[in-house]
Amino acid sequence: MITVHSLTKSYRGFTAVNDVSFVARPGRVTGFLGPNGAGKSTTMRIMVGLTDATSGSATILGRHFADLPNPGREVGVLLDASAQHAGRTGREILAIAQRTMGLPVSRVDDMLDLVSLTERESQRRVKNYSLGMRQRLGIATALIGDPEVLILDEPANGLDPAGIRWMRDLLRGYANKGGTVLLSSHLLHEIEVIADDLVMIGNGRVVAEGTKAELLSAAGTVVRTPSSAALAQALRNAGIVVTQGTDGTLRTDAPADRVGEIALDARVPLTELRSADNAGLEEMFLELTADSQREGAAA
Ligand SMILES: Nc1ncnc2c1ncn2[C@@H]1O[C@H](COP(=O)(O)OP(=O)(O)OP(=O)(O)O)[C@@H](O)[C@H]1O
Numbered sequence: 223m224i225t226v227h228s229l230t231k232s233y234r235g236f237t238a239v240n241d242v243s244f245v246a247r248p249g250r251v252t253g254f255l256g257p258n259g260a261g262k263s264t265t266m267r268i269m270v271g272l273t274d275a276t277s278g279s280a281t282i283l284g285r286h287f288a289d290l291p292n293p294g295r296e297v298g299v300l301l302d303a304s305a306q307h308a309g310r311t312g313r314e315i316l317a318i319a320q321r322t323m324g325l326p327v328s329r330v331d332d333m334l335d336l337v338s339l340t341e342r343e344s345q346r347r348v349k350n351y352s353l354g355m356r357q358r359l360g361i362a363t364a365l366i367g368d369p370e371v372l373i374l375d376e377p378a379n380g381l382d383p384a385g386i387r388w389m390r391d392l393l394r395g396y397a398n399k400g401g402t403v404l405l406s407s408h409l410l411h412e413i414e415v416i417a418d419d420l421v422m423i424g425n426g427r428v429v430a431e432g433t434k435a436e437l438l439s440a441a442g443t444v445v446r447t448p449s450s451a452a453l454a455q456a457l458r459n460a461g462i463v464v465t466q467g468t469d470g471t472l473r474t475d476a477p478a479d480r481v482g483e484i485a486l487d488a489r490v491p492l493t494e495l496r497s498a499d500n501a502g503l504e505e506m507f508l509e510l511t512a513d514s515q516r517e518g519a520a521a
Pocket residue numbers: 233236238256257258259260261262263264265408
C-alpha cells in the first residue's frame with residue numbers, strides 16, 4: 223500500500239506538486255497518468271526519499287521510505303532506467319543489489335530469466351544496452367528483493383510492442399499475487415490496458431481519480447444523428463444532460479440503451495450509438511489536463 227497525503231512540493235515559488243492525495247492498494251495496478259511536467263516524477267521521487275516534500279507525506283506500507291529497514295525488500299523502484307552505472311554489466315548490477323539486500327545468489331539468474339536478458343547480454347556493459355534492455359534490467363533490479371510494492375516511472379519507454387505486452391503480463395501477475403503497483407505514464411492507452419485504478423494529474427494537482435471502471439462509466443455515451451437538435455431536446459426532456467461534441471456527436475451521462483430508447487420514441491434516426499469507453503477516457507484526459515498541456519501553458 224502506498225499512501226500519499228496532501229503532498230506539496232514547491233521550487234522557489236513554483237508549485238510542481240500541489241496538495242496531492244491518493245492511495246495505491248495491494249492487489250491492484252494503479253496508473254499514475256498525466257502530461258509532461260504534470261508532477262508525476264516529483265511525486266514518485268518524494269515517495270522514495272530522493273526529494274523532500276514541502277508539506278504533506280508519502281508512506282509505503284505505513285512508513286516513510288527512509289524508515290524502511292531494508293527498503294529493497296519492501297519496495298522495488300525504477301525511476302530512470304538510464305541512471306544505472308554505465309560501466310557495469312547487467313549481471314554485476316544485479317549481483318550488487320542481491321548482496322546489498324542479503325539475498326541468495328540464485329536470485330540474480332532468476333531475475334535475468336524473468337526479464338529475458340540472455341547470459342551473453344547480462345555480461346555486456348550497460349552503456350551498450352538499448353533503452354528497452356535497460357528497462358528490463360531496471361525491472362529486474364526492482365523485483366530482486368521480492369518486494370510488496372513496485373514504483374515504476376514510465377517503465378514502458380523504449381520497449382517494443384512485445385516488450386510492452388511482456389511487462390503488462392508481469393505486472394498483472396505481480397498484482398494478482400497481492401503486490402501493489404504504481405506506474406506512471408503520459409500515454410493514456412498504455413495505462414488504460416493494464417491499470418485497475420487511475421490517478422490523473424495535471425498541473426501538479428489530481429484532476430480525476432477512481433477505478434478504471436468508474437472513470438469509464440463516467441465517460442457516458444456518444445450518439446450521432448442527422449437530427450441532432452431534435453435528439454438533444456428529447457434527451458433534455460427526459461432529464462438527461464447533453465453536451466455537443468466538437469465532431470458533431472452528442473455526449474450524455476446516460477447509458478447507451480436509454481439513449482437508444484429515447485431516440486426511438488422521438489423517431490430520430492441514429493448513425494452512431496456507443497458507450498464512450500476508450501475514446502471517452504481519452505477525451506476526459508485531454509479535457510481534464512488541458513490547462514497543463516504545454517501548448518495551453520504557452521497561451
Ligand atoms: N529540481 C527542480 N527544480 C525546479 N523545477 C523542477 C525540479 N524538478 C521538477 N521541476 C518542475 O516540476 C514540474 C513537474 O515535473 P515532473 O518531472 O514531476 O513532471 P512529470 O509529470 O514527471 O513529467 P514527464 O512526463 O515529462 O516526466 C515541471 O514543471 C518541472 O520543470
